[in-house]
Amino acid sequence: MSITYLEAIREAQAKLLRDNEDVFIYGQDVGGTFGGAFKATKGLAKEFPGRVLNTPISEDAMVGTAIGAAMHGMRPIVEMQFADFSSTALNQILNNAGTHYWRTDVPIPITVRLPSGGTKGSGPFHSQSMESIYAHYPGLIVMTPATVEDAYTMLIEAVAIDDPVIYCEHKYLYYHLKAEKLPTEGLPTGKARIAREGRDLTVATYSAMLHEALAVAEQLASEGFETEVVDLRSVKPLDTNTVLASVARTGRLLCVGESFPWGSATAEIIARVTAEGFHLLDAAPQRLNAKDTPIPYHPNLWSAHRPNTKEIARKARALLRE
Amino acid sequence: MLQTAQRTAKSKTKKPALPHERFLEAFRWMLLARTLEEKLVSLYRGGLITGGVYIGKGQEAVSVACGLFLQKNDIFAPLIRDQAGRAAFGEPLIDVTRTYLGSRQGPMRGRDGNIHRGHPRKNELAMISHLGAMISVTVGALMAKRFRGEKGFIGLSCIGEGGMQTGSFHEGMNIAAVEQVPLVVVATNNHYAYSTPNEREFACHDLVDRAIGYGFEGYSLDGTDLAACLDVIGSAVKRARAGRPPQLVVASVLRLSGHGEHDDASYVTDEIKREPFARDCLKVTEQTIVDLKLVDSETLAGWRRHAAAQVDEAISTAQKEAPPEGDKEDWCAISTRSLVDSLE
Structure with missing residues (x-):
């Protein structure tokens, strides 16, 4: 079932x-x-x-x-x-x-x-x-x-x-x-979850982008990079501590969200990590959101508008090279 | 205290008040509202009230009728010019002065001011400035009561002709009729939305004609005539309580002040000031009391003194109370402490 x-x-x-x-x-x-x-x-x-x-x-x-x-x-x-x-x-x-x-x-x-x-x-x-x-x-x-x-x-x-x-x-x-089945209990809201452990890069994300991030982590693993994927679960409250702890392990942060970029949850995470964990970062933190246009109808345009595995992987590789 | 005495007298009386008793009771609430608001205006002019002062001068007769027929388990959603109705519904005078003067002990604790106050737990909703929004909130409160098996309750939501032109008002009216809740909507056409006159607000012949379009029963009245206000609004409340469709009452008045006390209302034309609906309802009511010899002039003077004393007491009490302080404030917008988003 x-x-x-x-x-x-x-x-x-x-x-x-x-x-x-x-x-x-x-x-x-x-x-x-x-x-x-x-x-x-x-x-x-x-x-x-x-x-x-x-x-x-x-x-x-x-x-x-x-x-x-x-x-x-x-x-x-x-x-x-x-x-x-x-x-x-x-x-x-x-x-x-x-x-x-x-x-x-x-x-x-x-x-x-x-x-x-x-x-x-x-x-x-x-x-x-x-x-x-x-x-x-x-x-x-x-x-x-x-x-x-x-x-x-x-x-x-x-x-x-x-x-x-x-x-x-x-x-x-x-x-x-x-x-397989429904759980009887879950993590409380406000607690992020480490969806995949890694030591080279942290990807902080939520909702459907979690699955894109996990697919990218799989690709990067075949290239020798271990990506830690944080599922935020809620954007408010935002579990900054779990992201900071992950960045402490990896030194690199990429935030991925499907909303428009301006003032998005990804910007908030980067602002917090930069303010509170600047010393933990080995490279400037990066983010990826949908493009700053209305969402297009045609599948060819739509798949290029939202963050997709190709773009996430490109950003992640650039960050890993720094 | 007038409020306590009259509420007690009312609740002890099983029989409905005689028309002239109710008329006099309404007049006293109107007088109290006018006395209070005149005082608030002086405080504002003297720089003792921050923000704004919004008064119901000229609308007291309609407003008092909104509060007077409600019972404790009814829902009341007053708006900007409903001091008289709020008082008649049971809002203590000290709540008004504490809110205007920013006392930490008031219902809004300095977090919101002036006419945005309310007591949701005592069924007096706290309006937001976005007009029309409180109609559907009143509907929801009535649905909750129905879900929970309560009987005999109604809701009364106030609006002006300005607020009637919002999308929120339209959605609220429609959903009220769809849900068939026992609701009375009292719309006071005071002829100006801030400075904009009726002809730039709507183009229908008569606002009450909208009632049929919403599935409401509609009634019009002269809002300067207290007896008419008590009759028409009282009857609408009765019909709603008896299970009739939602009721719309449209009252015609002239706002006898600016939008707020910062506004000199210089745009109000001399022509409109000569209209019958431009009369001062408080003066008209007092004249009726004198003409019909309902009480003597000494009693009237006593009522005036009593109202002034109550107002003075409420103001001096609030003035002695501590204001809120930024560094001692509990800066938390949700009640679930474990879910507060912390920037630290």
């Missing part, structure tokens, strides 16, 4: 609905027999009547409603159909949910699920990675699970957390990633 990343998300939601009557799911097309654009809620409306609710195409009101419900004891999960559309709800997420605890001492336990990242042919409005925007604003926790196991345990943890959580689930991983 095997379970996909997408099935893990569905199973986590089923468990949450089963275990906690305050949980409900709110989003476009999540209910009825349809079960969501990606089927992440398939069958849940039938199993949990009245708790998996279709909404109008109103991202602002979906999140606003979830905020009000969370303020009064519920644990809503909002599904954005695509991460890209959460831009329409930025006001509610950033200015309402993100400020509420600070202003009033009352936290807002909402979880906003963002189907994130690029897939072939999806174009500028169905491919975005928005973790860096959400991490920039105070008051939010931003999860970026890269494995089936994390997809499952981190979603369960997200709903248990009293603060607003932006849960970035990668669409490419939905079907491509499989595990």
Whole structure:
């Protein structure tokens, strides 16, 4: 038996609905027999009547409603159909949910699920990675699970957390990633994981880019270089200590993220490592993000726009030569 | 304390207040709001309030009616000009002065100011400046109550004609009707969005016509007529409580101040100041009380003195309290300490 990343998300939601009557799911097309654009809620409306609710195409009101419900004891999960559309709800997420605890001492336990990242042919409005925007604003926790196991345990943890959580689930991983079984427990959010050990170079990354980085590490191993790959798991909080400890071992750092480059999570990691671990570095730290253009439609362009194994390997080799 | 006394009197009275008793109660809240806000304006002019002062002058009759019919388990989402309604709903006066004067003991502890205050745990939502956003939040609070099996509650969310032109307002109204929550939205058309007059705000014949498009029941009223405010808003609250569709009430008034006290409102035309809706609702109400001899002039004077004393006490108390300090502040925007992102 095997379970996909997408099935893990569905199973986590089923468990949450089963275990906690305050949980409900709110989003476009999540209910009825349809079960969501990606089927992440398939069958849940039938199993949990009245708790998996279709909404109008109103991202602002979906999140606003979830905020009000969370303020009064519920644990809503909002599904954005695509991460890209959460831009329409930025006001509610950033200015309402993100400020509420600070202003009033009352936290807002909402979880906003963002189907994130690029897939072939999806174009500028169905491919975005928005973790860096959400991490920039105070008051939010931003999860970026890269494995089936994390997809499952981190979603369960997200709903248990009293603060607003932006849960970035990668669409490419939905079907491509499989595990034998679901875990009973996972690492807590805020702890990065060493996905592969190495002594020559640290690659710090998250979400789908973890798998690109691991593929590159394999290639570099055949060339005699041992790459340590750090899966950050969440970009906020950012486990700087684990990255610093890795850099202490390797002396070299490459950060890889799928979001646009300007002010991204990769820039934040480099800023922190440079400030706190300058003496550990044998070469200037590097980063790789998507290009600073809208995300292209055509597969030939799209695969060159995002960080890919070829580009990651090129950057890594250049860094190893220094 | 007027507030305590009147809340107690109200909650002990099983029978609804007689119309003139409710009218007089409403007048006293209006008077208290006006007295307080006039004082806040002086403090601002004297440089004793930082940020801004935003008052509800001319809108007290509508506002008080919003707060007066709500019960403790109802949700109230007041907006910028709802001092009268907030007080009638039960917000202590000291919360206002502490927030304006930046006391660490206030509900916002100096972290947010003026009209952004609220008590979410006591069902008074803390508005954000982005207009329209609180409609759907009110809807969500009502859904939570329904999910949890509560009965008999309603929500009342305030907005102005300016806020009615936002996308957030539209989404909130629509989702309220889709969810069929017991909601009353009271929209006060004060004829200016900051300096922009109605003709540059919307082009429909009458804002209340939108009710049908949203699946609301809609009512209009003259917001300078307290009896009409109490009747129309009170009835809307009753209908929402009885399970009718969401209710939209559109009140017409003129904002008798600037947008904030930094604004001299020189753009308000002399022509509009002659409109019937430009009357001062507090003066109109007082005149009605005198004309109908509901109370004598000594009682009125006593009420005035009492309001002034309450305001003075709330201000002097807040003024004596310590402000927040940057190096002692708990700079943490989330409640889950183990998940705080540390730059160290």
